Amino acid sequence: MGELTELAEWVALIDACVEPIARRPVDLTDPDWVRKMREGPHPLDEAGIRPEAEAALRDVLTRYEAGDDGVRTALRALLERCHHFTWATTLPFEPTPRGFRQLLLQMSVEDQGLDTRDMMLTLHDLCGQARDAGVDIRPLLLEVAGLSSGVDKYGMGSTRHILLRAAGREPRGLW
Structure with missing residues (x-):
């Protein structure tokens, strides 16, 4: 699993960058909270890391698809640990x-x-x-x-x- 070390560090760094955004409180008593959330910047854009995060996700998916059961299990565990990364990072639907x-x-x-x-x-x-x-x-x-x-x-x-x-x-x- 040594080949995943660099990818794991990259995903963990992105996770750390978006964590403060993910943990920021939302004032649910504000009647405009949904609009503000929708109109605000995407978390990856706010953190200034969208290209890096999307590239990391593509790398995860490539390795997941090509890997054996051990690699897939390790990647699932990585994303379970780095749940802020998964919260913020998605690919657009084509x-x-x-x-x-x-x-x-x-x-x-x-x-x-x-x-x-x-x-x-x-x-x-x-x-x-x-x-x-x-x-x-x-x-x-x-x-x-x-x-x-x-x-x-x-x-x-x-x-x-x-x-x-x-x-x-x-x-x-x-x-």
């Missing part, structure tokens, strides 16, 4: 099979993040967008499920199980 697959790989390596329900809602939305763009989602869901963890972290099924379930359902009835 309405193509490759774009859909990249976001599925991101879900797989994030391994449900901090909340399975958020992952499931995001997956449902992503599958709908991909289907609307004409992407055949089933083979991609099955492929990425094969790379995913079989550990049921939160009692709602493993990432592998959730992706397989999404692949086996009717197009609009994922859950």
Whole structure:
């Protein structure tokens, strides 16, 4: 796993840069708090590290896809430790099979993040967008499920199980 050391340090540094932004309190009593959040700068832009963070995520996904079970397990553990990185760093959706697959790989390596329900809602939305763009989602869901963890972290099924379930359902009835 020595080849992951530099990547792990890079992700940890990005995580540390966005942590203060992620932990900043939000005044939920302010009636405009949602608007302010939407209109404010993206956390990566505010920290001035968007290109570096997106490059790091692409590197994570490349290594995750090409790696063996040990590499994938190590990358899942890295992103579990660096949850501020995962909170702030996403790739834009490209309405193509490759774009859909990249976001599925991101879900797989994030391994449900901090909340399975958020992952499931995001997956449902992503599958709908991909289907609307004409992407055949089933083979991609099955492929990425094969790379995913079989550990049921939160009692709602493993990432592998959730992706397989999404692949086996009717197009609009994922859950």
